[in-house]
Amino acid sequence: MCGFCGFFVKKKEDIQTTSNLNLLQEMSASIKHRGPDGHGQWHDKEKGIFLDHRRLSIMDLSNKATQPMSSNNGRLKIVFNGEIYNYLELKIKISKEKKLKPNFWKSSGDTEVLINLIDLYGIDEALNLIEGMFSFVIWDILENQIILARDRLGEKPLYFLKDENHLVFSSDIIAIKKFYEEELSIDINSVRELIKYNYIPSPNTIYKKIKKLEAGTYMKINSDLQTLSVKNYWNINNFYKKEYKNIDLEKIPDDIEKLLISILKKEIISDVPLGIYLSGGIDSTLLASLLSHRTEAKLKSFTIKNEDSNFDESKIAKTTSKMLNLEHHEFQVNKNDLLDLIDQLSDVYTEPFADSSQLPSLLLNCKAKNYIKVAIGGDGGDELFGGYNRYVYMNKYYPLLNKIPISIRDYITKIILTFNAKTVNSFFENLSIISIGFIDYKNFGYKLQKSALSFNQKSKIDLYDNLLSSSPNINSFFQNKDFDLNRDHINFIKKEDFIESMMLSDIKYYLTDDILCKVDRASMWNGIEVRSPFLHHKLVKYCLELPTNLKFRKNENKWILRSIIKKYLPDYKSNLKMGFSSPIDNWLRFEVKDSFEFYLDKKYLQKQGIFDFENILSKWKEHIGGKRNWGKFLWSFLIFQKWFNKHH
Secondary structure, rough: OOOEEEEEEEOOHHOOHHHHHHHHHHHHHHHHHHHHHHHEEEEEEEEEEOEEEEOOOOOOOOHOOOOOOOOOOEEEEEEEEEEEHHHHHHHHHHHHHHOOOOHHOOOHHHHHHHHHHHHOOOOOHHHHHEEEEEEEEEOOOOOOEEEEEEEOOOOOOOOEOOOOOEEEEEHHHHHHEEEHHHOOEEOOHHHHHHHHHOOOOOOOEEEEOOOOOOOOOOEEEEEOOOOOEEOOOOHHHHHOOHHHOOOOOHHHHHHHHHHHHHHHHHHHHOOEEEEEEEEOOOOHHHHHHHOOOOOOOOOOEEEEEOOHHHHOHHEEEEHHHHHHEEEEEEEEEEEEHHHHHHHHHHHHHOOOOOOOOOHHHHHHHHOOHHHHHHHHHHHHHHHHHOOOOOHHHHHHOHHHHHHOOOOHHHHHHHHHHHHOHHHHHHHOOOOOHHHHOOOOOOHHHHHHHHHHHHHOOOOOHHHHHHHHOOOHHHHHOOOOOOOOOOOHHHOOOOOOOHHHHHHHHHHHHHHHHHHHHHHHHHHHHOOOEEOOOOOHHHHHHHHHHOOHHHHHHHHHOOHHHHHHHOOOOOOOOOOOOOOOOHHHHHHHHHHOHHHHHOOOHHHHHHHHOOHHHHHHHHHHHHHHHOOOOOOOHHHHHHHHHHHHHHHO
């Protein structure tokens, strides 16, 4: 696990070795946090290629695993970020099939296996064979060719910029910005996407010229900087099936359990201390259950105890750890601990990112780094097994909703939105005498308004978009209102089974660009590698080929995982899960109010040339006064401004 950066210079007259190396060093220094354990550089001044690598040592802690690394014959040079979980199997395969001599291998790590696998089998076959999370860049000396590749689900980042004279690449956007200094302009369309969704969907970034290499893709570029090919070597669309025959329903949980066990056996291999991040959810609990029965040493587990009971899952995690006999570490977190991190976010997330769960994620990694260097996480379980409420909502309520004429729904929505949410909150919270057990009256006014905005959506796609969004009319917040927001991540799949379409879209975009971005940056900032067994491509493929109704069987989501966990924890209940988030709605009204209003300046915003001051001010007043809850939108605005103030 590491970070890398580098560049290729096309014009030989632009190759100034000393200045180029100084620039490479500056780029490298900007991503030092991704690899505090080692540093390596390689360049060929005649060819114009410059490579740099920062190492976080996980496998083979010796200097023999230092990068950039060459293939055995010297043809290929690689900078690699990630882990190849089946590298030992591949090492045996290569040695046997190619009849290699015992002294062929110089190290015991996975990088050497990867680079020689590519050299001996070719990039297509190699990518088909490897299991893991990765991004890498290869320089082919023989072909004068550069190859950029990213893992199937996008666990590891890879940014690049290609112009007429340069190709620049890195694990972090900040390194590319160091190369171009003041030449990069902000993509306003990406700002709109950030404000609406809290993240920027691939392949776009905050800068017009910089792109993300999409998950499951590799790119070949020749020395004339002509793109030879861009290939999607692994595509989730290929695994969706319309017809399902001869499915043994009772066998499926057993199959997935066996598959998870085989995955975990590979993913717990480490030369450094390992633990698991344990929440109140079924995903991490199941992984902990499987691991606790198969590790020789007592498994370390970690969770955060939040002073705000609305965001605290520690009781569930603690109970689980006792049942599984884990070495449990619970970190007490108060409001100020999280608030103190807000000003650090622009350093950690060098591209603006506004999912508020980034704060507890960052804090958890900060605390856990004193005990471990590798963590097992439960990311991916919600997308694969139907864990999000929006799937349940669409599955249960949309068919009923669609029977009500849109004119009536519009009318009801308009009436609800005229109410002052704060007043509604107070009214219902005082109705304890008629409280109904299954209705949570806390902040009922805000919940009612949120439901109303979903109530009047004209199509499934619009409803799905609304469930993901901070606001239904994002253009009104910007000076330039004439813009059709790119909804590729909403529209890219149109299957007969819309629930399946939602899940596939979430895997391709929300999972990659939000969840995995959050995890990668928060963990790497603290020198921790997070491995996600649910994202192993064999498990993903298996789950995508299952009928959607299996994931919601017996009116329960995650039916498959619930069936497995009963073997280990018969009394386990996950209905108390609260989500790994932060109370940003209230923070904006009180704790970060002054910080927000610092940026709510008419002259400042007019000069910035992005946002409509009057509209932002109107939404701010509604939020402060309690009429509407604009917390998600306002938080994105604040995060962007803090990022902008830091990097521009």
